[in-house]
Every structure is written in structure tokens, then in C-alpha cells.
Amino acid sequence: MADETNRVLVAGAGPVGLVATVALLARGIPVTLLEASPELPIDLRASTFHPPTLDFLATLDLAAPLIERGLKCPIWQFRDRKAGVIADFDLGLLADETDHPYRLQCEQWKLTEHARERVEAHPDGIFLRDFEVTEVAQDGDHVTVTGTRPDGSIEQVRGRYLIGADGARSVVRKQLPVNFEGMTIPEIFLSMSTPFRYDKAMEGLANIAYITDPTEWLVLLRTPTLWRVLLPTDPNQSDEQILDPATIEARLQQVLPQPQPYEIEHKTAYRVHERVADKYVHGRIFLAGDAAHLNNPLGGMGMNGGIHDAMNLTDKLAQVWQGADPDLMGRYERQRRKVAIETVQAQALRNRTVLNETDPAKRAAYHDELRKTVADPVAHKAYVMKSSMLQSLRDLDAVK
Numbered sequence: 001m002a003d004e005t006n007r008v009l010v011a012g013a014g015p016v017g018l019v020a021t022v023a024l025l026a027r028g029i030p031v032t033l034l035e036a037s038p039e040l041p042i043d044l045r046a047s048t049f050h051p052p053t054l055d056f057l058a059t060l061d062l063a064a065p066l067i068e069r070g071l072k073c074p075i076w077q078f079r080d081r082k083a084g085v086i087a088d089f090d091l092g093l094l095a096d097e098t099d100h101p102y103r104l105q106c107e108q109w110k111l112t113e114h115a116r117e118r119v120e121a122h123p124d125g126i127f128l129r130d131f132e133v134t135e136v137a138q139d140g141d142h143v144t145v146t147g148t149r150p151d152g153s154i155e156q157v158r159g160r161y162l163i164g165a166d167g168a169r170s171v172v173r174k175q176l177p178v179n180f181e182g183m184t185i186p187e188i189f190l191s192m193s194t195p196f197r198y199d200k201a202m203e204g205l206a207n208i209a210y211i212t213d214p215t216e217w218l219v220l221l222r223t224p225t226l227w228r229v230l231l232p233t234d235p236n237q238s239d240e241q242i243l244d245p246a247t248i249e250a251r252l253q254q255v256l257p258q259p260q261p262y263e264i265e266h267k268t269a270y271r272v273h274e275r276v277a278d279k280y281v282h283g284r285i286f287l288a289g290d291a292a293h294l295n296n297p298l299g300g301m302g303m304n305g306g307i308h309d310a311m312n313l314t315d316k317l318a319q320v321w322q323g324a325d326p327d328l329m330g331r332y333e334r335q336r337r338k339v340a341i342e343t344v345q346a347q348a349l350r351n352r353t354v355l356n357e358t359d360p361a362k363r364a365a366y367h368d369e370l371r372k373t374v375a376d377p378v379a380h381k382a383y384v385m386k387s388s389m390l391q392s393l394r395d396l397d398a399v400k
């Protein structure tokens with residue numbers, strides 16, 4: 001009889017847990033995926049896929065269905081709220097470096113939807129919904145995960161390894177001796193989605209625009225059906241005040257006055273953290289994605305970095321599964337923690353600092369620097385190598 005515990009357990013069916021599951025199944029490794037919710041959410045969270053993420057997803061046959069349902073954006077833009085375009089960054093310069101020289105604007109739930117179908121269709125994939133992980137334990141050979149079911153019953157599953165991809169409030173992480181140090185960003189991020197066509201109303205607007213201003217920066221992001229407006233918000237206000245329809249209308253009218261009121265299809269206000277776990281690998285248990293690191297969304301690197309974790313982790317775990325020295329997993333931690341700290345967190349914090357800058361001289365100097373960067377093809381390419389996260393992956397070979 002087959003050994004039922006000869007599998008990898010994955011906690012959390014977000015983009016990271018699902019990609020890890022599909023990647024392991026593709027390598028012939030049986031997986032049980034444990035998800036607390038009854039259904040995967042169809043909501044507006046991350047909406048940008050960077051070029052190397054699409055390259056990774058293509059190896060799992062998950063890129064094509066997203067590209068079909070997304071918006072290819074070769075250009076992203078840095079603007080000033082009053083002066084307009086400062087610099088257009090062209091991902092077309094990466095044509096020799098990636099099969100996907102553009103950012104794909106596509107909601108993350110479309111990825112989880114396709115990946116979930118793949119897991120459910122696979123003979124070695126078990127997807128347990130309504131299973132809320134509450135405890136994890138390990139011995140020399142196995143990991144045991146305890147979970148509760150909606151009726152209050154308690155169930156245990158066993159496997160050889162566990163990937164904790166259970167998001168920002170990860171129970172797996174909390175069950176381990178991990179420090180999750182960092183900070184909470186003072187401002188709240190307010191995200192509103194509207195069918196209003198900003199691209200038709202604002203001169204030269206790219207589909208992804210970071211817009212600086214000394215009193216209120218903003219981000220405009222186009223998804224296949226809506227435009228998202230992201231605004232920093234006073235944390236002393238309650239959620240009711242922040243999300244009050246009249247306040248939202250007033251704020252959108254300030255961004256761009258219009259005779260008609262703005263139609264809002266989705267709105268959310270959220271606190272943002274900058275934290276990186278001090279350890280990703282604990283014997284047979286590994287952390288990935290938001291469970292391991294959190295950062296602000298400026299630059300769209302949270303979900304992308306998590307998917308890169310999933311690919312790196314499963315590549316090494318597959319080798320260990322086939323007999324490689326388990327110490328190999330330490331390299332996963334060294335490589336991906338370095339990216340989380342030196343690329344994702346550093347870049348996201350820098351983006352926030354730049355957008356928040358109020359000093360006129362510093363603003364002018366930074367804008368000049370960006371104009372010079374895009375005017376010089378070598379500097380321009382180096383910049384988009386970094387912003388697209390390709391450089392962070394190229395640099396991994398040097399991390400032993």
C-alpha cells in the first residue's frame with residue numbers, strides 16, 4: 001500500500017502556496033494543500049506580474065492563460081502631479097533578457113483560479129479546503145499539521161515536509177521560533193477601483209504611473225477592466241471615515257476634477273508592514289511569500305517576490321526529495337532572504353521615500369536623475385533590470 005505520508009504539505013492556497021504546489025506536482029512529488037477558506041477569494045490585491053515571474057509561470061504552463069486575460073504593459077511611468085510625465089521606463093529594452101518584456105496587469109485571483117484547477121485535476125494533488133492550520137510539529141522523518149474544520153472537529157495530516165505559505169498572519173511562522181522584525185508604515189494605503197478611463201483623461205498617461213507630489217502622491221494602475229487609484233491616508237482616521245463615499249469622491253475629484261461623480265467598484269484601506277523573518281528554514285518546515293516577508297506595494301514586488309520564493313524553494317526541495325543533502329535548503333534561505341531585504345524591501349522603501357519627498361530641491365534633483373537615466377540606453381536598461389526584479393534573480397548565483 002502507498003505511504004500516505006510520503007508527500008509535501010503546503011499551508012495556504014494563495015499565489016505562493018498554489019505555485020509551489022503546481023511546481024512540486026510537475027516534478028512528480030505528491031502534495032496536500034491545506035487552505036482555511038471554503039473558497040479562494042476573488043478580490044483586488046496584487047495586480048502586476050513582472051517579466052521574470054511570467055518566465056517562471058511559463059515553465060508551469062501558467063503564464064499563457066494569464067496573458068490572455070491580462071493587459072501587457074511595456075511602459076511604466078514616473079510623473080509629477082502638476083508637471084506631468086517625468087520619465088517613461090521601457091521594458092522593451094529587456095527583450096534579450098526575458099520572454100516577457102512587459103509588466104502584465106492581471107488580478108492575482110486569476111492566477112490562483114488557474115493554479116487551483118491544475119492542482120485539483122492532478123492525481124497526486126489533494127486540496128483540503130476549510131482546513132485551518134492551528135499547530136505544526138516535526139520529528140526526524142515527518143511533519144504533523146493539526147487543523148480545525150468549520151464544525152470544530154480537529155484533524156491531523158502528515159507529510160515529509162511543510163511549506164508555510166499561509167500569508168501575513170502565518171500560523172506556521174508563529175509556531176516556529178522566528179523573529180518577524182520590522183516596522184509598520186505610518187500611513188494607511190487607500191485603494192479604489194473605478195471604470196473611469198484615466199488614460200483618456202490624462203495626457204500621455206501610461207497604464208502604470210507613480211505620481212509624485214509634495215502634498216499627496218498617488219499611484220494609478222490599470223487592470224483589464226478598471227483603473228486603481230492608490231492614495232496615502234491619515235492613520236488617525238477610522239476605516240469608516242477613510243472609506244466614506246463622500247470622502248472618497250472628494251479625494252478623487254481632487255486628483256482629477258470631473259463633472260460626473262466617480263463610480264467606485266471596489267475600495268479597501270490597509271496597513272502596510274515592512275518585515276522579514278529571521279529564518280525561513282526550520283528542519284522540515286519552510287516559510288515562503290507573505291509568511292516570510294512583507295513590504296509596501298510600491299513597485300508591485302510582494303506577490304512577485306513570493307512566487308520567486310516558491311520557485312527557488314521547490315527546485316531545491318525536489319533535489320532533496322531525490323536524495324540531495326538537506327543542507328541545500330539553507331541556500332534557499334540565504335538567497336531569498338537577501339532578495340527580500342536588499343531588493344524588495346530596499347526598493348519598496350526607496351519608492352515610498354521618493355514619492356513622499358517634499359523638499360523642492362531634492363525633488364528636482366531626483367526628477368533630473370530619472371530624466372538622465374531614461375536618456376541613456378545603458379543606464380535605462382540597468383534601471384529596468386532592477387525594477388523588473390530580473391537583476392535580483394541574476395545576482396542569486398553569487399549567494400552560496
Ligand SMILES: Cc1cc2nc3c(=O)[nH]c(=O)nc-3n(C[C@H](O)[C@H](O)[C@H](O)COP(=O)(O)OP(=O)(O)OC[C@H]3O[C@@H](n4cnc5c(N)ncnc54)[C@H](O)[C@@H]3O)c2cc1C
Pocket residue numbers: 011012013014015016017034035036037044045046047048108131132133134165166167168169170171268270288289290291297299300301302303304306
Ligand atoms: C488589500 C491588499 C491589497 C494588496 N495590493 C497589492 C498590490 O497592489 N501589489 C502587490 O504587489 N501586492 C499587494 N498585496 C499583497 C499581495 O496580495 C501578497 O503579497 C500576496 O497575496 C502574497 O501571497 P501569499 O500566497 O504569500 O499569501 P496570501 O495571498 O495571503 O495567501 C495565504 C493563504 O493562506 C490561507 N491561510 C491563512 N491562514 C491559514 C491557516 N491558518 N491555515 C490554512 N490556510 C491559511 C489564506 O486563506 C490564503 O488563501 C495586497 C494585499 C492586500 C491584503
